[in-house]
Amino acid sequence: MGVLVAPVEVRRESTLARLARRSSERSIVFALVSAATVLAVAIAGYHPYAEDGGIYAASVMRLLNTHLYPHDAAFAVEPSRWSLFAPAIAGLVRATHIPLAWMLLLQHVVSIWATLFAVWMLAARCFARTEARAGAVLLMACWFGLPVAGTALYVMDPYLTARSFAVPAMLVTICGTLDAARQSTHSRGWALWTIALAVCAVMHPLTAIYTVIATTAIHLQMRRAAKAWQLIALCALLIAAATCASFFAPTESAEFVRAALSRSYWFLSRWRWYEVVGLFAPLMILSASVWFSGTGLAQANDDTARVRRPLALAIATVGATACVVAVLLSRGDAATYLIARLQPLRIFQIVYIAMIILLGAWFGEYALKKSAWRWTAAVALLGSAMFAAARAEYPSSDHLELPWATPKNAWVQAFDWTRDNTAKDALFAMDADYIHAAGEDAQDFRAIAQRSVLPDFSKDGGEASIAPDLAEAWVQGVAAQTGLNAISDSERTARLKPLGVVWVVLNVPAKTEFDCPYVNVAVRICRIP
DSSP: OHHHHHHHHHHHHHHHHHHHHHHHHHHHHHHHHHHHHHHHHHHHOBOTTBHHHHHHHHHHHHHHOTTSOSSSHHHHHGGGSSOSHHHHHHHHHHHHOOOHHHHHHHHHHHHHHHHHHHHHHHHHHHOSSHHHHHHHHHHHHHTTTOEETTTTEESSOSSOOTHHHHHHHHHHHHHHHHHHTSGGGHHHHHHHHHHHHHHHHHHOHHHHHHHHHHHHHHHHHHSTTOOHHHHHHHHHHHHHHHHHHHHHOOOOOHHHHHHHHTOGGGOGGGOOHHHHHHHHHHHHHHHHHHHHHTSHHHHHHOTTHHHHHHHHHHHHHHHHHHHHHHHHHSOTTOSOOHHHHHOGGGGHHHHHHHHHHHHHHHIIIIIITTOHHHHHHHHHHHHHHHHHHHHHHSTTSOSBOOTTSOOOOHHHHHHHHHHHHSOTTOEEEEOTTGGGSTTTTTBOHHHHHOSEEOOOSSHHHHHHHHOGGGHHHHHHHHHHHTTTTTSOHHHHHHHHGGGTOOEEEEETTSOOOSEEEEEOSSEEEEEOO
């Protein structure tokens, strides 16, 4: 009897030990990702109403209060047209009664944590050693603010948008693709792929499209019968499909053409030299990864090289294909701008993320290893460089614009006054390119002031460039506000009164006799008589 019992006890102890080890590993991963989340926010900063953050926040505000933006509702709700992001955030605010400003901060932190956890998941499928996986997570945390060449995107935004949730979903979709290629995790992998892609699609459909392309290429390379011609055929099919779509696309209006041409980053011919370098450098790094992962030494020492190589090859190939499509079809002199509007180079967000994961993993495994001082020095060096870049991007604003803090940005102070002291149905006007004014830091008037405003050149121009029905209103608004600080009061009245504008925001140096009940060091808020 004792002979039968002893093995059971040994097996039970082994099972308990295994469960304890897994629990310990999960605790370590949770602690690492949480610490990296704090690090990422501290480095990149938080600016909830800047740039695209303001666009998405205004969309949520409109859903929460339909009396807002009576004159420019079309621009305010555009981000929620094809995405469930704004309805989801508005629903959370209603269900929890948490103020929107706090909800935006909470979900921003959640999205960063989810992204870094997804990075760990992907790194765990590509690298066997813990140091490599930790290196990928920490480099990603340090480099969230890295601009993706020529796309007007960061790797991860310092504010909450639909992309904040689409990016982690994209990474999990890639993980599902890798799992589906293994016999032991085939069904689980496809389930993971389906669920994650669905989340990505309802948050940001364009990101989902490029995720499907990338994961299709990865799947072709992960198959046992993978052949080079299969990947080449996929790329040829993508180029042919883009060419046909461009050929049969309807002719755009003159107003839409003007809006499209205002997006200089759509067209490679308008890029600066360093943007071009930023396009090809990640492809070269991924190509180097393909070569190294295919060497006999790498294959012998690490089975995960069999995952890294097809992953890097597939992503580098679709990135190169996007470059070809952009050169051929996304041109300023093209007959139509359908392909430019689809922004094929947005797939480089995937390329950049893959590059960072590979670089961080190699750095952690071969350079930092298990040396605590090396990890500390690396985080300090990499983090301080990106922190300096983040501060340079928003020099006149607090690095962390938290809900309870009084803003130091003079423009934001003026917008706050506007929200608290003007009628909700008032229509405002300001210089068409106000977000590039000194000290403005791309802070969004519509989101902060919660008042209607004529369309601006930059952010509303971005909306008009992907929604042709907004182009005519955008052209009219930009024309009325161009040079508003330099013209006379009579000219301002002649331009703005017919459009129903009752308030105008002017720079302090602008000459005016209008009644201006609010003035600070940068801005004056004036009533048109």
